[in-house]
Amino acid sequence: MQALQIFLQNWIYLIGAMAIFGIGLYITLTNENIFKIIVGLDIIESGTNLFMTAIAWHPKAVMPIYTATNQLVVNGKVVSADPLPQSLVLTAIVIGLGTTALALTIAVKIFEKYGTLDVRKIKEAKR
Amino acid sequence: MRNDTPALVKRITALSLITILLIGFFLAFKEMPKGSAVNVNQRVSRLYVMKNVETATKMMENGKFFAKGIKPLRTDVPYTPITFGKSKNLEDGAANVVTSIVVDYRGFDTLGEVTVLFLAATGVAMLLFGKEKKRKNKTEPSLIMYVGTRISFAIIFLFGIYIFVHGHLTPGGGFPGGAVIASGILGLFLGKNGYKPNHLGLKVFESLSGMAFVIIGLTGLFSVHSFLANFLPTGVIGDLYSAGFIGLIYIAIGMKVGAELSAVVNSMIVDVEEEWS
Amino acid sequence: MIIYVATLIVIVVIMLALIAVFSKKLLSAIIASGFVSLGVSGLFFFLQAPDVAITEAAIGAGLSTAIFIIALKKVKKGESKDEE
Numbered sequence: 001m002q003a004l005q006i007f008l009q010n011w012i013y014l015i016g017a018m019a020i021f022g023i024g025l026y027i028t029l030t031n032e033n034i035f036k037i038i039v040g041l042d043i044i045e046s047g048t049n050l051f052m053t054a055i056a057w058h059p060k061a062v063m064p065i066y067t068a069t070n071q072l073v074v075n076g077k078v079v080s081a082d083p084l085p086q087s088l089v090l091t092a093i094v095i096g097l098g099t100t101a102l103a104l105t106i107a108v109k110i111f112e113k114y115g116t117l118d119v120r121k122i123k124e125a126k127r
Numbered sequence: 128m129r130n131d132t133p134a135l136v137k138r139i140t141a142l143s144l145i146t147i148l149l150i151g152f153f154l155a156f157k158e159m160p161k162g163s164a165v166n167v168n169q170r171v172s173r174l175y176v177m178k179n180v181e182t183a184t185k186m187m188e189n190g191k192f193f194a195k196g197i198k199p200l201r202t203d204v205p206y207t208p209i210t211f212g213k214s215k216n217l218e219d220g221a222a223n224v225v226t227s228i229v230v231d232y233r234g235f236d237t238l239g240e241v242t243v244l245f246l247a248a249t250g251v252a253m254l255l256f257g258k259e260k261k262r263k264n265k266t267e268p269s270l271i272m273y274v275g276t277r278i279s280f281a282i283i284f285l286f287g288i289y290i291f292v293h294g295h296l297t298p299g300g301g302f303p304g305g306a307v308i309a310s311g312i313l314g315l316f317l318g319k320n321g322y323k324p325n326h327l328g329l330k331v332f333e334s335l336s337g338m339a340f341v342i343i344g345l346t347g348l349f350s351v352h353s354f355l356a357n358f359l360p361t362g363v364i365g366d367l368y369s370a371g372f373i374g375l376i377y378i379a380i381g382m383k384v385g386a387e388l389s390a391v392v393n394s395m396i397v398d399v400e401e402e403w404s
Numbered sequence: 405m406i407i408y409v410a411t412l413i414v415i416v417v418i419m420l421a422l423i424a425v426f427s428k429k430l431l432s433a434i435i436a437s438g439f440v441s442l443g444v445s446g447l448f449f450f451l452q453a454p455d456v457a458i459t460e461a462a463i464g465a466g467l468s469t470a471i472f473i474i475a476l477k478k479v480k481k482g483e484s485k486d487e488e
Contacts, residue, residue, distance in 0.1 A: 010162030016414035029141040058165035064224040098247030298454035
């Protein structure tokens with residue numbers, strides 16, 4: 001039981017991040033519909049954020065906020081989770097929303113011009 | 128690949144590519160410190176948690192910190208313990224360490240990030256530009272929907288303001304606060320057919336808050352020593368009026384993000400006549 | 405004990421992502437991707453990052469899904485043609 005717990009603490013978030021990244025990449029590579037490709041990019045983004053937060057965590061971590069009962073520094077040693085990757089992820093999520101909105105707008109414009117969302121038919125379509 | 132490649136071949140190629148990539152990831156993760164082996168005391172981030180960056184920088188300038196022996200991970204930086212509600216005049220008075228990194232230590236990155244968001248919103252508005260067509264939905268939303276969204280909008284708006292005003296004390300901050308406000312405006316769109324917010328007002332509001340960010344940064348440049356330097360007193364840690372200019376900047380960011388995302392939702396939800404493409 | 409709950413959430417999130425792969429309709433793929441974001445935000449809370457969790461729940465699971473559905477409504481005619 002102890003060994004299983006240590007294995008899960010070391011690996012479960014990394015396995016989850018890898019699996020989500022792989023599934024998103026599979027969607028992006030195999031689909032022809034532009035909307036499905038953008039959904040795949042969204043899932044890839046979730047996996048990357050999960051990975052970057054997972055490397056900041058250790059099993060005895062506390063959250064990086066000073067409160068009345070939450071001690072971040074005990075005997076000169078920092079016991080909180082690493083705040084730097086968390087702040088990077090915080091900005092990455094917001095930029096992700098902006099790029100997703102821009103990509104969706106371009107997809108809508110492509111549909112208005114060519115009448116289809118299939119990337120194979122867009123190549124062959126007459127102007 | 129060519130257009131007429133069979134779907135099966137495509138899938139098998141994608142699967143093998145992903146397998147190779149995942150094996151590479153796995154080999155990289157095996158060497159990495161993870162789980163109980165992660166030690167924040169061996170990373171630079173401990174300086175942010177201890178609020179001790181200036182001392183370390185001074186030691187680096189004196190040639191003591193990053194000396195020629197290259198020991199960036201030494202632990203003997205002098206440190207005064209921080210107590211919630213008692214410690215005064217710290218280097219950075221925010222109780223939330225993530226906020227102090229995002230706004231204070233790495234504020235210039237946040238300025239660039241807000242600029243990227245502004246560019247994305249401008250791109251959406253530019254691509255969907257045109258004369259507004261009358262929306263003709265088959266069904267009008269019911270009276271309960273109309274009244275309910277209007278009442279809940281006030282509550283949601285207040286909650287968004289609460290989130291970004293308390294950004295330096297509790298989890299949250301300008302970005303989720305702005306997103307919450309934009310969700311409230313999305314609710315108003317669902318409540319009434321042909322609801323029109325003041326688009327010009329949103330743009331002006333957003334530009335003014337963006338300018339406020341830059342002006343606060345320039346004030347730091349002229350009054351202290353560098354762009355986006357903290358020029359207000361950092362009070363007792365844990366008070367509402369503490370942490371210097373972090374509260375002001377998060378209010379500016381919250382209003383800017385809220386107006387920007389509302390403008391994106393407005394541009395996407397309104398049908399326009401085809402003018403150019 | 406909380407690590408077992410996290411394991412359960414990871415398994416659920418992976419299954420939701422697989423739903424996004426194999427669904428024929430675009431709408432179900434979009435909804436599944438929104439739920440992936442929601443589950444990942446729960447994992448952020450277990451990883452001691454409440455700031456990131458609240459941001460992901462507000463933006464990734466809320467506004468992003470809404471913008472997807474609004475854009476899908478604009479191309480509704482093309483969607484039925486493209487799906488086989």
